[in-house]
Amino acid sequence: MSRKQKPVSSQQEVRKQESIMYPLKKIIPLLLIIVATVSHAQDVTYSAPDFDEIEKSVRDFDSQYYYPRLMNRYLQGDTAFTDKELTYLYYGYTYQEDYDPYRDIKYHTVDIDDLYNKESHTAAECDTIIKYAQLVLDDFPFEFRQMNMLAYAYAQKGDTQTSAFWNNRMRRLLNVILHTGDGIKPETAWYVISSVHEYDIIYCLGLLPTGYTFVEPMYDFIDIKPVAGKKEEGYYFNVSRMLSEYYRKQ
Numbered sequence: 292m293s294r295k296q297k298p299v300s301s302q303q304e305v306r307k308q309e310s311i312m313y314p315l316k317k318i319i320p321l322l323l324i325i326v327a328t329v330s331h332a333q334d335v336t337y338s339a340p341d342f343d344e345i346e347k348s349v350r351d352f353d354s355q356y357y358y359p360r361l362m363n364r365y366l367q368g369d370t371a372f373t374d375k376e377l378t379y380l381y382y383g384y385t386y387q388e389d390y391d392p393y394r395d396i397k398y399h400t401v402d403i404d405d406l407y408n409k410e411s412h413t414a415a416e417c418d419t420i421i422k423y424a425q426l427v428l429d430d431f432p433f434e435f436r437q438m439n440m441l442a443y444a445y446a447q448k449g450d451t452q453t454s455a456f457w458n459n460r461m462r463r464l465l466n467v468i469l470h471t472g473d474g475i476k477p478e479t480a481w482y483v484i485s486s487v488h489e490y491d492i493i494y495c496l497g498l499l500p501t502g503y504t505f506v507e508p509m510y511d512f513i514d515i516k517p518v519a520g521k522k523e524e525g526y527y528f529n530v531s532r533m534l535s536e537y538y539r540k541q
Contacts, residue, residue, distance in 0.1 A: 337472050340382045340482055342532065349383035358383050365432065368456070374467070381433060381467050385484050385532045391540075392485065392533035396427065396434075407440060417444040433484070435461050435491045465495060474526035477510050482529045489513050489528045509534055 349358035356379040364372070365380055372380070384390055403423055406416060421444050424437035438461040445454035468488065472479035483489055489511055493500045499516040506512050509531040514524060 337470060337479060339471055339529075340378060342382065345379055345382050346386050349379060349386055356383065358387065362432075370456070370459070372463070374463075374470075377463055378467050381464060382482070382484065382532065384433065385536055390484075390536060392530075392536050394431065396431075412444070412447060414448055417447050420444040431485075433464065433488075435465065435488065465492065468492060472527075472529075474528065475523060477506065477527050477529075480510055480527035480529040482532070484532060486511065486530070486533070492528075493526065 345356075348354045348356035349361070351357060356376065358380075361376060361380045361383065385392070406412075406419060409416070412420065420440050424441045424444070427434050427437045428441075438457045442454045442457040442461065445451075445457065468481050468483060469492070471482040474481045474492075481489075481492060483492075489503070490500050490513070493513055493515060498518065500513050501516050502514040504512045504514070506527070509529060511528045511530055512525050513528065515526070517524075
């Protein structure tokens with residue numbers, strides 16, 4: 292397989308995301324342990340998403356996976372999703388007309404960057420983080436960094452129940468991605484619906500991304516900083532749904 296450049300807009304988006312990335316340094320340690328364990332467990336069964344079946348089901352009013360009902364439950368804070376329902380929720384989002392695989396992050400400002408990257412926050416600053424994170428999630432409901440910051444901000448304010456809600460939601464959605472492969476080769480790449488999620492996965496594994504390359508015909512390869520005792524130089528992500536929608540909407 293050859294490594295080439297992505298479409299111009301997607302290349303720009305990745306560069307932009309690299310420049311404004313909020314490292315998940317405030318991520319709850321237990322989450323990192325759980326995600327890393329799931330990703331590297333020997334007995335984990337990986338399964339690539341069946342996009343034909345997902346598309347059919349999320350469009351079928353009589354299906355339990357009919358997308359408007361799934362999303363309504365999600366927005367109402369339902370915590371009773373099965374793993375399969377979350378899989379259809381995450382990947383089914385790509386069949387909604389407002390899905391934009393390389394969308395801009397709304398409400399982003401330098402001031403927000405500075406706020407997020409502070410080592411500690413006052414209660415008032417946590418309130419600002421919560422307000423901003425909710426605005427972003429209203430626009431894109433699978434923005435893991437905002438979920439992470441909500442978990443952090445609520446924990447800082449002493450609201451452990453709400454913090455646990457956002458931590459659990461993020462953990463379960465990240466595990467949806469991790470169960471699609473192991474990322475070691477293109478054939479077992481992790482499937483994502485946003486280029487930002489590639490970096491989120493890398494950070495949650497306790498690794499540091501150092502760059503990316505587009506690998507024909509539908510993979511992103513994220514380089515990682517070398518780790519002692521680790522042979523992988525990076526990980527593969529399948530962006531087939533992203534590219535399909537990008538070209539369809541041109």
